Amino acid sequence: xxxxxxxxxxxxxxxxxxxxxxxxxxxxxxxxxxxxxxxxxxxxxxxxxxxxxxxxxxxxxxxxxxxxxxxxxxxxxxxxxxxxxxxxxxxxxxxxxxxxxxxxxxxxxxxxxxxxxxxx
Amino acid sequence: xxxxxxxxxxxxxxxxxxxxxxxxxxxxxxxxxxxxxxxxxxxxxxxxxxxxxxxxxxxxxxxxxxxxxxxxxxxxxxxxxxxxxxxxxxxxxxxxxxxxxxxxxxxxxxxx
Numbered sequence: 001x002x003x004x005x006x007x008x009x010x011x012x013x014x015x016x017x018x019x020x021x022x023x024x025x026x027x028x029x030x031x032x033x034x035x036x037x038x039x040x041x042x043x044x045x046x047x048x049x050x051x052x053x054x055x056x057x058x059x060x061x062x063x064x065x066x067x068x069x070x071x072x073x074x075x076x077x078x079x080x081x082x083x084x085x086x087x088x089x090x091x092x093x094x095x096x097x098x099x100x101x102x103x104x105x106x107x108x109x110x111x112x113x114x115x116x117x118x119x120x
Numbered sequence: 121x122x123x124x125x126x127x128x129x130x131x132x133x134x135x136x137x138x139x140x141x142x143x144x145x146x147x148x149x150x151x152x153x154x155x156x157x158x159x160x161x162x163x164x165x166x167x168x169x170x171x172x173x174x175x176x177x178x179x180x181x182x183x184x185x186x187x188x189x190x191x192x193x194x195x196x197x198x199x200x201x202x203x204x205x206x207x208x209x210x211x212x213x214x215x216x217x218x219x220x221x222x223x224x225x226x227x228x229x230x231x232x
Binding site: 111 | 154156163164209220221223
C-alpha cells in the first residue's frame with residue numbers, strides 16, 4: 001500500500017513560534033507538494049518540490065519555507081507562526097514528471113491525512 | 121493565479137438520485153484534468169485523470185467527461201448512495217508544470 005505520512009494530525013502553537021510540519025512518503029516519488037485547505041477557499045498550493053533540494057513556490061508561499069534534503073521527506077516550516085496560518089495542511093506526492101499524466105499512466109496525487117494546525 | 125471553478129458549491133440529493141457537477145478551467149495550455157473525492161476525516165483520493173479532448177472515464181456509478189476546447193469537465197454520479205457523500209475536487213495541470221491547481225470543490229450530501 002502506498003503511504004504518505006504526516007507527522008502530526010493536530011498541533012496547537014503560539015503566535016511567533018517556529019513550526020515544522022513533516023511529510024514522509026515511501027513510494028520513491030520525485031514530486032512532493034504542500035497544500036493548505038480553508039473553508040470556502042479549497043486546496044491552495046504553498047510550495048512543491050520536484051527533486052531533492054529543489055523547490056518552487058506555489059500560489060501562497062508567503063510566511064512559509066520548505067526543505068527537501070532527502071527524496072522521501074518534505075518539510076514545511078513556519079518561521080514565525082501567525083493566527084492566519086491556522087489551517088489544515090495537506091502533503092501529497094506524485095511519481096515522475098509530466099509524463100506521469102500521459103495516456104495510460106495514472107499520475108495520481110497521493111495525499112497524507114492532513115495536519116490541523118491552530119495558532120493561538 | 122490560475123482559476124479553476126467548480127459548481128455548485130454544495131448539493132443535497134436523495135438516495136437513488138443521479139447528479140452531476142461542473143469544473144471550468146482556462147482552455148489554453150491544457151495538459152490534464154483530475155478529479156478527486158475527499159471524504160470527511162480521510163485523505164483525498166484520485167478518481168480520474170483525463171488528458172484528451174472528448175475523454176470519458178468511468179468507475180462504477182461515477183463517470184466524467186472532458187472538453188478541453190471550451191474548458192469544462194462534468195462529473196456524473198448515477199443512483200447516488202449515502203457513501204457517495206464527500207467533497208469532489210477537480211484540479212488542472214497546464215503544460216510545462218507539475219503544479220496541480222484545485223477548484224474549491226463541490227460538497228455532495230446524499231440523504232438516505
